[in-house]
Amino acid sequence: xKPEWRKYLGVRAPRYTSYPSALxxxxxxxAADYERRLGEVGLYEPLSLYVHIPFCRxxxxxxxxxMRVENDYSRALRYVRALNTEIQTVGRHLGGAGRPLxxxxxxxxxxxxxxxxxxxxxxxxxxxxxxxDGTRLAIELDPRLIADGDIxxxxxxxxxxxxxxxxxxxxxxxAAINRLQSFEMIExxxxxxxxxxxxDISFDLLYGLPKQTHDSxxxxxxxxIALSPDRVAVFGYAHLPSALPRQRLLDETLLPPExxxxxxxxxxxxMLVASGYRRVGFDHYAKPDxxxxxxxxxxxxxRNFQGFxxxxxxxxxxxxxxxxxxxxxxxxxxxxxxxDYYRRTDSQELATMRGLILSPRExxxxxxxxxxxxxxxxxxxxxxxxLAPTEANAVCARLDxxxxxxxxxxxGDLVALAPEARPLSRVVAMALDPYEKAMAGNSLRxxxxxx
Amino acid sequence: xxxxxLAAGLNRPGKMGERLETAEKHCKxxxxxxxxxxxxxxxxSICADLGPREFxxxxxxxxxxxxxxxxxxxxxxxxxxxxxxxxxxxxxLSKVLEDGRRQVTGFLFKGDFVGVRSTKASAYTAEALEDxxxxxxxxxxxxxxxxxxxxxxxxxxxxxxxEYHKAQDHIVLLGKKTAEERVxxxxxxxxxxxxxxxxxxxRRVPLPMSRQDIADYLGLRLETLSRTLAALKQDGxxxxxxxxxxxxxx
Numbered sequence: 001x002k003p004e005w006r007k008y009l010g011v012r013a014p015r016y017t018s019y020p021s022a023l024x025x026x027x028x029x030x031a032a033d034y035e036r037r038l039g040e041v042g043l044y045e046p047l048s049l050y051v052h053i054p055f056c057r058x059x060x061x062x063x064x065x066x067m068r069v070e071n072d073y074s075r076a077l078r079y080v081r082a083l084n085t086e087i088q089t090v091g092r093h094l095g096g097a098g099r100p101l102x103x104x105x106x107x108x109x110x111x112x113x114x115x116x117x118x119x120x121x122x123x124x125x126x127x128x129x130x131x132x133d134g135t136r137l138a139i140e141l142d143p144r145l146i147a148d149g150d151i152x153x154x155x156x157x158x159x160x161x162x163x164x165x166x167x168x169x170x171x172x173x174x175a176a177i178n179r180l181q182s183f184e185m186i187e188x189x190x191x192x193x194x195x196x197x198x199x200d201i202s203f204d205l206l207y208g209l210p211k212q213t214h215d216s217x218x219x220x221x222x223x224x225i226a227l228s229p230d231r232v233a234v235f236g237y238a239h240l241p242s243a244l245p246r247q248r249l250l251d252e253t254l255l256p257p258e259x260x261x262x263x264x265x266x267x268x269x270x271m272l273v274a275s276g277y278r279r280v281g282f283d284h285y286a287k288p289d290x291x292x293x294x295x296x297x298x299x300x301x302x303r304n305f306q307g308f309x310x311x312x313x314x315x316x317x318x319x320x321x322x323x324x325x326x327x328x329x330x331x332x333x334x335x336x337x338x339x340d341y342y343r344r345t346d347s348q349e350l351a352t353m354r355g356l357i358l359s360p361r362e363x364x365x366x367x368x369x370x371x372x373x374x375x376x377x378x379x380x381x382x383x384x385x386x387l388a389p390t391e392a393n394a395v396c397a398r399l400d401x402x403x404x405x406x407x408x409x410x411x412g413d414l415v416a417l418a419p420e421a422r423p424l425s426r427v428v429a430m431a432l433d434p435y436e437k438a439m440a441g442n443s444l445r446x447x448x449x450x451x
Numbered sequence: 452x453x454x455x456x457l458a459a460g461l462n463r464p465g466k467m468g469e470r471l472e473t474a475e476k477h478c479k480x481x482x483x484x485x486x487x488x489x490x491x492x493x494x495x496s497i498c499a500d501l502g503p504r505e506f507x508x509x510x511x512x513x514x515x516x517x518x519x520x521x522x523x524x525x526x527x528x529x530x531x532x533x534x535x536x537x538x539x540x541x542x543x544l545s546k547v548l549e550d551g552r553r554q555v556t557g558f559l560f561k562g563d564f565v566g567v568r569s570t571k572a573s574a575y576t577a578e579a580l581e582d583x584x585x586x587x588x589x590x591x592x593x594x595x596x597x598x599x600x601x602x603x604x605x606x607x608x609x610x611x612x613x614e615y616h617k618a619q620d621h622i623v624l625l626g627k628k629t630a631e632e633r634v635x636x637x638x639x640x641x642x643x644x645x646x647x648x649x650x651x652x653x654r655r656v657p658l659p660m661s662r663q664d665i666a667d668y669l670g671l672r673l674e675t676l677s678r679t680l681a682a683l684k685q686d687g688x689x690x691x692x693x694x695x696x697x698x699x700x701x
Contacts, residue, residue: 043622044556046549088628096625099670101550123675130625130670133663134552158672312549 001262004405005424009258012447013426013436016373017305018331019366020356020435022324025333029355031344037327038093038350041315047129048313049103050305051083051121052320054338055112057145060179061250062167062209062237066322066336067108079320079338080117082345084124086319086334089348091128100129101313102136104306109142115153122157129317136160138200143185151189155196162193163202164229168209169220176210176254183223190227200290203229207264208237208449210254217264221271231292232277232285233307234268236261238448262451265423281308281373282425301374308374321351329358361386369429376425377416383432384413391434398431426450505600512592517584518542524577524585525566531573533587534566534604540583541645541659544575544617555668557617558660560644564613575614580659625670630679633669635688638697646699653690654701 001009014021041047055070056063070076103125105118113121118139125131138161139154154162166186167179174180193201203224207217224232239255241247256264269279277285278293284307286293295301295310302309304316305324318325321341324333334351335341344351358366364386372378380399384392399415402408407421408428417428427450430436515538518524525531527546542559556575559565565577569590593604620640627633642656649655658665666676684692691698 043618044546044548044554096622096627099548099554101548101552126671126675127629131672132552132667132670133672134667 001266001420001423002406005407005421006259008405008407008424008427009262009449009451011427011430011450013430013450014433014447016369016426016429017303017307018324018326019369019433020362022331022333024435025331025354025356027354029330029332029352029357031332031350031352033330033355033357034325034327034332034350034352035093037330037332038090039095040328041094041097043097045098045315046313047098047100048304048311048316049100049125049129050316050318050323050325051103051105051110052107052318052323052334053079053105053110053113054108054321055079056107056109056142057112058178059246059249060167060177061247062177062206062239063246064238064240064244065108068338070112076113077117078342080113080120082342083121083320085345085348086351087121087124087128089345089350090317090319093350094129098129098315100125100131100135102138102311103131105137105139106306107140109145110139111141111145111150115150115157118154119157133158138163140165141189143181143189146189146192151192151198152196155193155198160198161200161202162198163204164189166203166220166224167206168212168217169223170211170216173209173211173216173220176251178249187227190229199230201229202231202233203227205232205234205268206237207234207268208239208256208261210251210256212256212260212264214260214263214267217267218271221268225271225275230287230290231280232268232272234265234272234283234285236265236283236449236451240448258449258451261449262423265451269423279422282422284308296374299375303370303373324355329363331356331358365433365435369432372415372417372429372432373425376419376422377414378432379413380415380432381413387434395432395434402428402431423451502600505596505603505606508596508600509588509603512596513586513588515584515586517582518579520579520581520583522579524579525573525575527574527576528572530571531566532569532591533589534564534593535577535585535587537561537563537565538584538586541580542577542583543580543660543664544577544614546575553667555660555664557614557621557668558641559617560641563617563644567613567615580664621668624668630669630671630675631683631688633671634665634676634679634683637665637669638689638699642699648701649698652701653698655696655698657696659695 052066054067055076056067057069059069103122110118122131122137135158137157137159139159140163143164151162164186167177168174169183171180190201205220205224239247239252272285273279276287278288278296280286280292280296280301281303284292291310292308300310300312302311304311315328316326318334320334321338322334322336324331332352332355335344335353340353341351364382368378368380368383384395387395399408399410403410407418407424409416409418417425421428518540524535524542537559539561542565543555544557544559544565545553545555548554558580559577565575596603624633624636624640627636638656641658642654646654646656662676663673666673669676680689680692683689689697689699
């Protein structure tokens with residue numbers, strides 16, 4: 001990385017999985033807003049569904065998700081009942097409109113649930129929202145909770161994309177984050193997935209974890225490449241103990257310095273690309289024949305709450321505690337606590353507690369930022385036109401500075417990311433975002449480093 | 452001479468012409484019937500409301516064509532300039548969704564219409580589920596007739612179901628709460644269209660479409676559909692369950 005770019009390494013930037021980010025959501029957006037927009041969904045409008053399972057068997061010390069450690073399975077069954085009710089409630093408001101193209105189970109740990117419960121949730125979706133044999137089903141799996149026969153049963157339900165939270169293969173790193181899982185465990189899970197015909201396997205890797213070194217991460221990458229997953233996501237660990245108290249369990253003194261973080265990210269990039277993976281967005285890699293790589297190649301890459309995706313649906317419905325949906329310019333987030341979530345679902349109400357109704361200018365900014373992140377270039381004319389003159393000037397001044405440092409090229413209305421500046425994509429995105437400056441006080445506490 | 456004008460239309464350059472020529476190859480008999488008097492659906496619904504003078508116009512401008520099983524009548528995204536009436540057989544309406552998957556949006560039976568408006572890009576593909584035949588009326592000529600016989604187009608389509616009615620049917624079906632309700636409502640719908648008496652208090656309902664088509668149409672997985680059909684047979688809601696028909700109580 002160029003020396004003059006070092007100053008950007010420590011910059012805190014939103015991940016821009018939504019725009020504006022969930023930090024901007026408030027209680028002005030209500031269940032009534034969500035209900036109205038569900039009623040406006042078109043007959044065959046594509047839907048992308050997300051189902052949140054907030055339970056885990058054990059706490060990982062790096063975790064920033066909405067989850068709880070749960071040892072009583074009857075509580076999970078209680079949650080599944082609430083989910084089924086929520087799905088029916090949403091189905092009632094849709095009244096037959098909308099067609100799910102994909103369902104993504106995330107968490108927490110979706111396979112905290114037994115396969116039978118996952119099947120029940122799919123059954124509820126089928127009856128309330130429609131599910132056909134072509135609907136793409138994806139699930140995040142904790143390798144430590146995969147029991148004999150689970151993978152085969154999940155494939156039998158139609159899951160054709162499975163994602164493993166690998167994080168790091170090194171035993172010392174795993175001990176430092178409280179997530180012990182052997183290479184053999186992952187290897188056997190992958191073998192089982194291949195055996196039953198799952199041809200879209202993803203690994204999530206994390207860099208910036210305690211105890212990680214150039215050599216240890218190189219070994220993690222070698223093992224990853226040996227298992228040959230179809231996609232690899234390489235995320236930077238966001239250490240935000242003041243916003244996420246459970247991260248205080250993790251020994252801060254073992255965290256690698258900024259320079260090492262950049263080196264680890266660079267190492268992953270070098271090795272994965274050398275092994276034939278295609279770079280997708282700023283933190284995903286996919287084999288050239290994978291759907292995600294093809295979407296990128298054909299300019300169809302999108303960004304949603306799951307990161308970079310080939311999903312084509314504009315409308316997203318989130319189910320479960322804290323899940324976020326997007327319908328007709330509205331972000332709607334469900335109640336975060338189980339108590340609030342159950343109160344709403346038990347009375348057959350929508351569970352929306354927070355959200356945001358986007359203004360045309362927020363839509364214009366969001367479109368431009370997504371374009372930049374997904375295509376590495378963006379036409380900024382619509383964005384500038386939507387801003388007040390002082391804001392537009394500020395955006396231009398920030399872009400000028402980035403151009404002077406060589407992160408971007410800027411011709412007319414077209415801003416293009418320099419190829420080597422890909423890891424700093426979010427810094428460039430933030431320059432286009434008039435909100436972030438207003439949030440500066442907040443950002444240090446709640447935003448992750450750009451690299 | 453309408454036939455000659457029609458033929459001239461077919462030879463027009465461009466996509467429409469090409470598509471019709473392609474369609475032509477799949478047609479067994481594209482001759483128009485000697486007389487609409489012989490048309491079996493005429494009295495039943497379609498043209499019954501027309502006055503003698505209007506009918507004369509209609510008879511002049513329409514043509515009959517056969518569409519062989521699996522061949523398309525109209526293709527999504529391509530121009531369509533004719534109104535089609537199904538005279539015999541059945542068609543599947545479908546559209547390709549954003550992710551490239553096909554969504555079955557409805558079925559056309561005897562007396563149904565498709566292509567109600569002339570368009571540069573059809574919203575649907577209509578594909579024959581069996582050897583079928585249609586009458587077609589180029590919109591251009593229907594518009595010419597309108598000068599002499601106002602409202603004839605509206606009245607032509609007033610009694611049959613159009614693709615818009617099909618969308619209504621579909622959303623009602625998709626709004627049903629259980630798989631059983633969805634499947635039974637679907638069979639009732641087909642029964643109203645093409646069901647026939649099968650002895651005392653028995654009604655035979657043909658299912659010319661595949662199980663996969665039905666599952667896609669109803670927003671169900673194939674396995675769920677099969678399970679539901681078997682359960683309906685078991686509990687007596689279906690008196691008979693065969694690959695291409697069911698028998699229900701009349």
